[in-house]
Amino acid sequence: MPDSKKPVKRMPGEDRKAQIVKVATLLFAKNGFKGTTTREIARKAGISEAVIFKHFSRKEDLYKAIIDSRCSEGTGQSRLINHLKGKKGKEVFKDLAAFLLSEHQRDSSFLRLLTYSALEKHDLSEIFIKTKGLELIEFIEAHIKSLIDEGVLKKTDPAVAARAFMGMVLHYSISQELYGLKKYFERPNETVIDIFVNIFFEGMKRR
Amino acid sequence: MPDSKKPVKRMPGEDRKAQIVKVATLLFAKNGFKGTTTREIARKAGISEAVIFKHFSRKEDLYKAIIDSRCSEGTGQSRLINHLKGKKGKEVFKDLAAFLLSEHQRDSSFLRLLTYSALEKHDLSEIFIKTKGLELIEFIEAHIKSLIDEGVLKKTDPAVAARAFMGMVLHYSISQELYGLKKYFERPNETVIDIFVNIFFEGMKRR
DNA sequence: AGTATTAAAGTAAGCACTTACTCACTAACT
DNA sequence: AGTTAGTGAGTAAGTGCTTACTTTAATACT
Numbered sequence: 001m002p003d004s005k006k007p008v009k010r011m012p013g014e015d016r017k018a019q020i021v022k023v024a025t026l027l028f029a030k031n032g033f034k035g036t037t038t039r040e041i042a043r044k045a046g047i048s049e050a051v052i053f054k055h056f057s058r059k060e061d062l063y064k065a066i067i068d069s070r071c072s073e074g075t076g077q078s079r080l081i082n083h084l085k086g087k088k089g090k091e092v093f094k095d096l097a098a099f100l101l102s103e104h105q106r107d108s109s110f111l112r113l114l115t116y117s118a119l120e121k122h123d124l125s126e127i128f129i130k131t132k133g134l135e136l137i138e139f140i141e142a143h144i145k146s147l148i149d150e151g152v153l154k155k156t157d158p159a160v161a162a163r164a165f166m167g168m169v170l171h172y173s174i175s176q177e178l179y180g181l182k183k184y185f186e187r188p189n190e191t192v193i194d195i196f197v198n199i200f201f202e203g204m205k206r207r
Numbered sequence: 208m209p210d211s212k213k214p215v216k217r218m219p220g221e222d223r224k225a226q227i228v229k230v231a232t233l234l235f236a237k238n239g240f241k242g243t244t245t246r247e248i249a250r251k252a253g254i255s256e257a258v259i260f261k262h263f264s265r266k267e268d269l270y271k272a273i274i275d276s277r278c279s280e281g282t283g284q285s286r287l288i289n290h291l292k293g294k295k296g297k298e299v300f301k302d303l304a305a306f307l308l309s310e311h312q313r314d315s316s317f318l319r320l321l322t323y324s325a326l327e328k329h330d331l332s333e334i335f336i337k338t339k340g341l342e343l344i345e346f347i348e349a350h351i352k353s354l355i356d357e358g359v360l361k362k363t364d365p366a367v368a369a370r371a372f373m374g375m376v377l378h379y380s381i382s383q384e385l386y387g388l389k390k391y392f393e394r395p396n397e398t399v400i401d402i403f404v405n406i407f408f409e410g411m412k413r414r
Numbered sequence: 415a416g417t418a419t420t421a422a423a424g425t426a427a428g429c430a431c432t433t434a435c436t437c438a439c440t441a442a443c444t
Numbered sequence: 445a446g447t448t449a450g451t452g453a454g455t456a457a458g459t460g461c462t463t464a465c466t467t468t469a470a471t472a473c474t
Contacts, residue, residue, distance in 0.1 A: 038460060
């Protein structure tokens with residue numbers, strides 16, 4: 001009687017599964033989906049290739065698992081958004097920029113994964129891009145809108161303004177970390193943030 | 208024998224080598240270096256695979272040829288820079304943004320090639336990234352510097368300011384064309400450009 | 415308790431196919 | 445006749461994925 005009582009215990013393979021996803025994430029971020037072999041993943045995880053296929057029937061499923069976990073995990077950005085909700089005015093922009101720059105400098109793998117995902121289009125990548133890429137935009141858009149309503153900022157399409165600010169910050173991160181341009185250009189984060197926020201805030205200020 | 212996919216035919220004066228580079232550029236931009244097979248290139252060029260290796264001893268050499276030609280070709284950006292030299296003040300920013308947005312919308316393959324090149328790092332990609340990525344930045348940086356010296360803009364590190372403006376424009380292009388976010392957000396180019404340039408110019412203006 | 419049963423976790427080897435790359439050879443042009 | 449551009453049929457080294465089998469450990473049944 002296989003169904004009579006199924007104790008809800010930790011599936012024995014759960015740890016391994018998580019480990020495989022972890023290793024795969026590393027490698028996909030480094031070399032892309034197409035540039036990573038299942039053999040490589042197995043080797044780095046210290047197991048045989050077949051184990052991977054015990055847990056994920058296709059290589060593509062591994063990718064899905066990564067995207068899924070990255071989408072649902074509320075660690076990074078949601079905590080950031082909560083933190084930002086306590087701030088007001090210019091502070092929000094400063095804190096947002098500071099967080100993003102330092103986070104991407106510390107570990108650029110998320111940025112790489114997102115970009116690879118955009119170029120090699122898979123089924124789920126669109127959802128990934130959309131949730132992760134638009135999450136912050138929408139928050140900052142709402143913040144800008146409220147500042148406009150308060151009369152602090154001049155009347156401007158908040159969606160476009162939000163993209164202007166995020167563009168400054170994100171493209172800076174991308175060109176420094178992904179394009180590897182930090183060899184040719186280095187300034188302290190605070191300096192860059194100060195100038196970016198100033199340009200944006202002064203440029204948007206009602207007068 | 209006729210191919211199911213339309214072969215990219217060789218132009219009358221064009222030699223095989225140039226044709227191969229052309230086809231490879233298309234495919235590398237679409238699927239990346241690792242995601243493109245020599246077989247695919249041959250098929251699309253309507254020739255056998257061996258011909259490719261008559262002209263390029265390794266697949267990597269094909270990539271080098273692409274990067275080389277893209278680096279040395281003065282068609283797109285240099286002409287733009289010449290055009291911009293006739294303009295002054297705010298106009299420069301507007302024209303620059305308008306050119307980049309419409310160019311990337313018309314054909315995003317250059318953007319894709321550059322981004323793939325950044326992720327899959329090959330020997331030459333750094334030079335590619337550097338020349339193509341920094342060319343415009345340096346021009347706009349010089350323009351900003353002169354506007355500061357004239358007293359039009361307030362004293363700011365021109366390198367950072369240039370990156371702020373280019374970030375707005377390029378990240379907008381990238382998120383629209385590469386991340387495929389234009390489904391979720393569409394505004395007329397002029398509207399976006401107007402807002403971007405306004406934020407930047409007002410934010411930088413001396414008062 | 416001690417033993418049998420079961421299921422999952424693991425492996426080594428290999429399958430069918432694709433990859434970049436080669437070569438012996440043919441036709442065509444000068 | 446010799447150079448050139450081209451090919452079809454290879455090659456060895458991968459590729460994702462499967463198979464046939466062993467180990468481990470928890471459970472079920474005397």
